[in-house]
Amino acid sequence: MADEKKMMKVTIDNITIEVEPGTSILNAARQIGGEVTPPAMCYYSKLKGSGGKCRTCLVEVAAGSTADPRPMPKLVASCRTNVMDGMVVKNITSEKVIDARKGVVEFLLINHPLDCPICDQAGECSLQDLGYSHGSDDTRYEFPRRTFEKENIGPYIQLHMTRCILCYRCTYVADQLTNERVHGVLDRGDHSEISTYISKAIDNDFSGNMIDVCPVGALTDKTFRFKNRVWFLKPLDAHRDCPTCCGKVTLWNRGDEVYRVTARKDQWGEVEEWICNTCRFEKKNTSDWIIEGPTKVNRHSVISQGHYVGLKMPPETLKRVMDGRDPRILMEIHDVSGVNKPEIHLSELPGPAHSHDFLEKDVTRAEEYPGHVPQTLADVDAKTDSR
Amino acid sequence: MEALTNRVKVMERKPMTFVEKIYLWNIMKGMMITLKHFFKKKATIKYPEQKRPFSPVWRGLQILNRDEEGRERCTACGLCAVACPAEAITMEAAEREPGEENLYREEKYAAKYEINMLRCIFCGLCEEACPKDAIYLSETFTPSNYTRESFIYNKSDLLIPDPKTDPQGFAKARGNRAKKEEV
Numbered sequence A: 001m002a003d004e005k006k007m008m009k010v011t012i013d014n015i016t017i018e019v020e021p022g023t024s025i026l027n028a029a030r031q032i033g034g035e036v037t038p039p040a041m042c043y044y045s046k047l048k049g050s051g052g053k054c055r056t057c058l059v060e061v062a063a064g065s066t067a068d069p070r071p072m073p074k075l076v077a078s079c080r081t082n083v084m085d086g087m088v089v090k091n092i093t094s095e096k097v098i099d100a101r102k103g104v105v106e107f108l109l110i111n112h113p114l115d116c117p118i119c120d121q122a123g124e125c126s127l128q129d130l131g132y133s134h135g136s137d138d139t140r141y142e143f144p145r146r147t148f149e150k151e152n153i154g155p156y157i158q159l160h161m162t163r164c165i166l167c168y169r170c171t172y173v174a175d176q177l178t179n180e181r182v183h184g185v186l187d188r189g190d191h192s193e194i195s196t197y198i199s200k201a202i203d204n205d206f207s208g209n210m211i212d213v214c215p216v217g218a219l220t221d222k223t224f225r226f227k228n229r230v231w232f233l234k235p236l237d238a239h240r241d242c243p244t245c246c247g248k249v250t251l252w253n254r255g256d257e258v259y260r261v262t263a264r265k266d267q268w269g270e271v272e273e274w275i276c277n278t279c280r281f282e283k284k285n286t287s288d289w290i291i292e293g294p295t296k297v298n299r300h301s302v303i304s305q306g307h308y309v310g311l312k313m314p315p316e317t318l319k320r321v322m323d324g325r326d327p328r329i330l331m332e333i334h335d336v337s338g339v340n341k342p343e344i345h346l347s348e349l350p351g352p353a354h355s356h357d358f359l360e361k362d363v364t365r366a367e368e369y370p371g372h373v374p375q376t377l378a379d380v381d382a383k384t385d386s387r
Numbered sequence B: 001m002e003a004l005t006n007r008v009k010v011m012e013r014k015p016m017t018f019v020e021k022i023y024l025w026n027i028m029k030g031m032m033i034t035l036k037h038f039f040k041k042k043a044t045i046k047y048p049e050q051k052r053p054f055s056p057v058w059r060g061l062q063i064l065n066r067d068e069e070g071r072e073r074c075t076a077c078g079l080c081a082v083a084c085p086a087e088a089i090t091m092e093a094a095e096r097e098p099g100e101e102n103l104y105r106e107e108k109y110a111a112k113y114e115i116n117m118l119r120c121i122f123c124g125l126c127e128e129a130c131p132k133d134a135i136y137l138s139e140t141f142t143p144s145n146y147t148r149e150s151f152i153y154n155k156s157d158l159l160i161p162d163p164k165t166d167p168q169g170f171a172k173a174r175g176n177r178a179k180k181e182e183v
């Protein structure tokens, strides 16, 4: 029994757990799980040295340890503070923490644009979740927000500097996953920004993982840009034999088209295993993958909307009463609709669609159906006035 | 079983009297009711020569709004489509190119936008969901038609006139509700 490690007892929000020495408060709380886990915007368990930047994980330490039970004078960042034996931590039970976190969210949002409607991260954005659960619903900031010159960082990754919260996760990916880092944080304070020197393109084999680690929409997939909203896509677990990476991914499909490939994420929104750029950007055919089944999506996520899991379809009666004949389809929607045309494959475009990708003009109902009754109130009035 | 309510009405099965048997009195009573209505205010109007005013909260046919400079407000965020309980709305987005700034307000816009009026239940949830003030239910109804195809409304049907070329049409199509929201 000599080599058994001494476990440390720590109490978080009145729940006591034993953890190994050297565990951070955040990780101890994650072992408990659920509500007591502080949110984390910059800490990433798979990236060494991450954490300590964003301050969303602040907790109150009510008693330092059994040996020294004085409380810590200030709130501490739980991702960077290790547990001590007999430590008592307050997270959601502490008014101070809730208030401080509200302040942190306000600071994170000070320069953040109101971009969610056009942001590809919307629906899976940690900042949205954080703002929703911990922020106030108003802003007190009246000054112009910082803006940046748009910078092109290569064909695969789209950088929106205005949305960046400077969590440094992407630079750690570059440092730890790829052999050489060509981008980093320039300048300081309010001016700091993620950039590559002389816009040098990021073309490392694993650089695409920055997209997954970015908690906000600052780094997004350019091959998926504006193609669809994540909640209209169908996430599927799939894998392939990849010589460079594990090949285990989540496909985001509409019908049979693969719109996006991402790594699989765990319950903390962290990547389970890194994937390579070939898997992420080049393999956009369902035939490239062996599909395992639908990804389990948290019921509270907007992504789960419209995914009718466990649905039991009632038996089709029409065919039975019609002596086995199929009912006649009165309208084939693809003949009328301009959306999701079978001959246009959005997923095959290298980047976002542009006006020239939709050359076919919309025909108004009035043009196509001359007998059509006019549509707006103004038209109806005009028609009856002239009578 | 004991009756659960006291609403049971016991039927009388008396044989009819002579007056009741010839029905004349009851026919007269019915005719009187008809006659009375000749002198009452009419409940109907002669549509389409006469029209009833729509209530300002009427949830009618959708319009896609433009801003004062005539740019399309919709940015294809998909919130209306996700809010729609009837799954009537579909869209496809595109990126605005340099030179198209006078057409679209934001970096992203709806290249295709469709509402299936056969599915729409005019609940107004799309209007409530829109963060960009882009979709409104106007004070009119969806006109009837003979074909199913004509109920798939695309962007050219839904977009209102450009205020720069047709300010009157713009103001009228936008109706009262959209204006009030604007401050």
Ligand code: SF4
Pocket (backbone or CB within 6 Å): A112, A113, A114, A115, A116, A117, A119, A120, A121, A122, A123, A125, A126, A127, A128, A163, A215, A216, A217, A218
């Ligand atoms: S990063 Fe998140 S909060 Fe910011 S605009 Fe995008 S979705 Fe919205």
Ligand code: SF4
Pocket (backbone or CB within 6 Å): B080, B083, B084, B085, B086, B087, B088, B089, B115, B119, B120, B121, B122, B123, B124, B125, B126, B127
């Ligand atoms: S009014 Fe309701 S049913 Fe109709 S399109 Fe809007 S959200 Fe859908």
Ligand code: SF4
Pocket (backbone or CB within 6 Å): A117, B073, B074, B075, B076, B077, B078, B079, B080, B081, B091, B110, B126, B129, B130, B131, B132, B133, B134, B135
């Ligand atoms: S109409 Fe409004 S809610 Fe719908 S996609 Fe456009 S901006 Fe979004």
Ligand code: FES
Pocket (backbone or CB within 6 Å): A039, A040, A041, A042, A043, A051, A052, A053, A054, A055, A056, A057, A058, A077, A078, A079, A080
């Ligand atoms: S997660 Fe701890 S400071 Fe960001």
